[in-house]
Amino acid sequence: MPQSEPPQPTGHPPLGEISNLPLSERIADQVREMILNGDLGPGAPLVEIALASSLGVSRAPVREALRILSLDGLVETIPYRGTTVRGLSRRDIEGLHEIRTLHEGFAIRRIVRAGRHGDLGDLAAQCDEMDRIAQSGDLRALNLVDERFHRSLIERAEHDLLTSFWRTIAMQVRQVMAMRNRRIADAALIAANHRRILETIVAGDADGAALLLEAHVADGTDTVLASWAEGDAS
Amino acid sequence: MPQSEPPQPTGHPPLGEISNLPLSERIADQVREMILNGDLGPGAPLVEIALASSLGVSRAPVREALRILSLDGLVETIPYRGTTVRGLSRRDIEGLHEIRTLHEGFAIRRIVRAGRHGDLGDLAAQCDEMDRIAQSGDLRALNLVDERFHRSLIERAEHDLLTSFWRTIAMQVRQVMAMRNRRIADAALIAANHRRILETIVAGDADGAALLLEAHVADGTDTVLASWAEGDAS
């Protein structure tokens, strides 16, 4: 499922990126943002013709977009029946975080084993930024940096398939995050957690870092599940 | 990417499933088999119009089929440029087996932790079948049972996301397997390996089983990589 779209080192830094991407991908991006921001709740139907006319395009690119989203695991399609935003059950969320822990732990061990844990400057910079944001109390920004931190960690493992799987995982994590409202009080704690995890990795203690990370993720999971008011089943 | 299709407890148990699937999915199945059997080697271009006329259908379902295959990780699509059968580099194969080991180990630990390792009768039956096939020397059948054994193991973990990821993994493993010719001499050894892994799980020794499995997979990987004549890069 490689659909990556890295920075693309073109030589022209500031030149507002003319969207040369196929229409279908732009549509996918747009609908994805809607889902990930919670504008489209679980179970919401995605009717092709409605989306098409709403966006002023034909059904063909909309169909492709929905296919891409189903590839991302954000959407469920039943033949001849339609496409809906995927609902997440309590079980799904628990499973998601288990898998997430598994993959991040693997990434950490791989980084350390390859001896690359000395060179994690950008991660440190992201921790700094997290500290700053934690004080400002901008929870939305915090989520973004949080996501970027973990993505960087995965990418540092330099494992294509892992990165590819992470795409799916991160997407669903973000969808889950959209369901809850983090409290400002948590922000500082979260920043500290990441700092400690990073430091443990740099120290070369892969297993220790994996444990810290597991605790950190489990904490987030508990927060989500606590505010789980008998939600939808999938 | 949930594509599960459980037993569906309708009231009418035995009523053999009419193939009501959309054309696009049937096309995807067909092309997938071609790739997995090696009829379409890595790098082979999949031209929509050619496939369409060759199958006697329009381009639309073919396009959808190619999307599905790209979802399976069997195919690479570059916008406006076309779709080709994915080539696997040495690095890819190594990474694939790492990820595979990671997931199967997770499955084993989960099964044991949930205390379900006492009830693995179907796996034992598959071991029996493997023994029988090993004597007959039918390598093609051996691969099939092998795949089914590992799939059963994953499914026993009862973890939706894991199962979903496994779909991708198994697909690529099978593609790799299509590249090599197993020797008959290995067959008995392979059957014995599986038997031992299963017994270790049943005994409740998750870590031991995971180690055995890692060795088994690593062995297969080495066999593949050994017969690697400076193959294609991806």
Place this chain on the structure above:
DNA sequence: TAGTGTTACATTGTCGACAGTCGATTGTTG
């Protein structure tokens, strides 16, 4: 009233045609 045909409707699946994009080839110019 329980169960079974029937019909209408909303939505997806498929089709053939046209427009857009990219790489390669050819032609042009210094």
Place this chain on the structure above:
DNA sequence: CAACAATCGACTGTCGACAATGTAACACTA
């Protein structure tokens, strides 16, 4: 002859229209 522009061809991307499918509501029968 090298570097660049125009052209060509093959292919994918998009479009609007039609066909196939599934659901729900309704009428019908026993």
